[in-house]
Amino acid sequence: MPKFVYDFTEGNKDLRDLLGGKGANLAEMTNLGLPVPPGFTITTEACRTYLADRTVPAEEIATHLAKLEATMGKRLGDAEDPLLVSVRSGARFSMPGMMETVLNIGLNDDSVLGLAAQSGNERFAWDSYRRLIQMFGKTVLGIDGERFEEALEELKAGRQDLDLDAADFRRLVDVYKEIVKQERDREFPGDPREQMELAIRAVFDSWHAPRAVLYRRQERIPDDLGTAVNVVAMVFGNLGMDSGTGVAFTRDPATGQRGVYGDYLQNAQGEDVVAGIRNTIPLQELERIDPTSHHELLDIMARLEGHYRDLCDIEFTIERGKLWMLQTRVGKRTAAAAFRIAVQLVDEGLIGIDEAVLRCTGQQLAQLMFPRFTEGAANTLLTTGMNASPGAAVGQAVFSSERAVELAARGEAVILVRRETNPDDLAGMIAARGVLTSRGGKTSHAAVVARGMGKTCVCGAEELEVDTKGRRFTVNGTVVEEGDVISIDGTSGAVYLGEVPVVPSPVVEYFEGEEPAGELVAAVHRIMTHADESRRLAVRANADNPEDAARARRFGAQGIGLCRTEHMFLGDRRQLVEDLILAENPRERQSALDALEPLQKADFAGIFAAMTGLPVTIRLIDPPLHEFLPDLVDLSVKVATGAGTEKDERLLAAVKRLHEQNPMLGLRGVRLGLVIPGLFAMQVRAIAQAAREAGKARAEIMIPLVGAVQELESVRDEALKILDEVGVHALIGTMIEVPRAALTAGQIAEAAQFFSFGTNDLTQMTWGFSRDDVEASFFGKYLDLGIFGVSPFETLDRDGVGRLMRIAVAEGRATRPDLKLGICGEHGGDPDSVRLCHEIGLDYVSCSPFRVPVARLEAGRAALAGAESDTR
Known part of the structure; x- marks a missing residue:
């Protein structure tokens, strides 16, 4: 039979999975001899059992409670000298404010008198009793907390909490008990044992509370861990001004x-x-x-x-x-603090540089690359609060979490303004660009949660008079209504009226080539330098023009992993594509191709110049040709109304001929190169000629959407002839983006010198849904149901897509040991996905230019984490 309850003297900090973070650390402090109130922890395993069959380990809890009573020399809820306890949640990962806590358990109409007598402080006793009913009513009985807050405010009548006396709190207890009776048609439970058991059950149940589920989704915490419960002897900070x-x-x-x-x-x-x-x-x-x-x-x-x-x-x-x-x-910390502290601890000899890199995440680095407000802006400074979580956030002021979610869903930027936030505001905090409160310090709920999410936050701006019902705030005579734009600076604590202009962050300027200046940038430089020295994965960029290529190189890219040629056929060149599609004979088709070829050559020449000496992987045209033609409905109306020309009629015929019910699964990629004579040949020739003239170009030609080796062989043979004619060497490979390609990778590797995983298409074809439509259809429901922990288009699906990748890597390299392997889907810049790419043995990842530093850091962290696990 498993052990479900541990005394604080029995645990330690390494038992976080079993005791939760809070219980493990309480045990650790107890072992260190620090002044910790006695108590015990009910394990996460007990929580999982409870969520499955609704049972709690009652006998073990009773045994440990008896031990606690003996240690304290008091009995729970005793009328003469009561022991009071708190019941607090504590999951494996910190989830501040997301689950439940109940203090002062053990108080009732009798024990409150004993507490008053023993403490010599009647006010304290009745204050503690009203707190119990208020927390118990909201947490355990599910009563709207506003009922209790309104009763408290009515009693205070403009006074402060500290102005209330024992008689006030005694009256408040009666009011609170009446609220419980009205709302739940039952008396407040006076039995201390019942109070404790109901509180334990409520904490376990809070694991599945909507705000806890939302927080775990935001922080990518698994849903199946459960929470521990800590039962701790109460110590009291509300005994007077010496407490x-x-x-x-x-x-x-x-x-x-x-x-x-x-x-x-x-x-x-x-x-x-x-x-x-x-x-x-x-x-x-x-x-x-x-x-x-x-x-x-x-x-x-x-x-x-x-x-x-x-x-x-x-x-x-x-x-x-x-x-x-x-x-x-x-402690949770901001991104800037994470880098600074990691380097400080290295300099202090507490950790090594390997550990410092492992403590700084790609997500934190991305936050440091956000822009900041320009100095000396002419905007009106409304007030200054506490700089709780840095960043520059601009948006409409909104005064409820629901409104923040509503507007953010429409693509509008909002700042959530509250007197103080509470856990029920989590959805609004996630939706908002920033959070502004008039109350609370750097350890308030708003500050702690915002820092954990990397969200800009200014709190404790005391001059703000926030009217949530009126949807406005007033500061120094200025009224800001809901919908008015404000700007908040989480670094300085400043709050401005209107939109303040932003400038690049100093970290971006460092990546652009400036010398590292300032403590933060110097810390980033040290972390990035060691990450680069440690990583095995190379990092390339997805870039389609010389400007993006040059920026990517400045950001540390070691080549281009994906150059999309279809982007080069837009704008003024669309006319030439129309000519190609409308060609009625080989001569007309070749004429259109001849017109496109020098333009393509110039495109590639600029990119090769920006990437001199580095590999450039160019994907031949991939999307369906009809995407380059006018819209079917618009063109049909034009022709039907007689407004169209003869060419419009020919275009309409072509659009109808090329129209597909599901173009993502139709005539595109390698199929275009086989069905439209000369199209791929023109692109290969342009690449070869540009590479020859560039001198130090390292071209790699990538054939998209291959599902059978015969497709690749046909295009490869034609490409090799052209390369030989021009006198240029280039690698020829393919994108692995069709599940069949991954499953037949051993065959395909016979004709390919490299694979690049196109995980956007591979994900949608593996799952069977479109990345263009799914976010607006059923993804939200799937996330709510826990089918997805995170979008598979955001982070690689390890079990499905990841397994296909592993198969392709193993079988491809079995056929061709020197096969070069990379990834060029959007997952190439996602931290979790970069780690998977390292694990399965890819040679490089490729991502957008601005994500290159993130990929570099995560590649280093993946290598160091692997080395650390190998030494255990």
């Missing part, structure tokens, strides 16, 4: 700067800090308020950072001058 609660970071999570950062609230419980319902004071103020606790906290923070070898995020409570540690974890 309090806070959150601390061992370094600034926004910038990475060394120092002590955090927020503290006197006479409060932990949820008050993260919810941002009352503005905090800086952690440094604790030295004045309670120097003994402040000194002890700093010592513990230094010890934890050294132990975990990373930025630590710490929750603590001070109970009448006694410091208690409630949680620690490796």
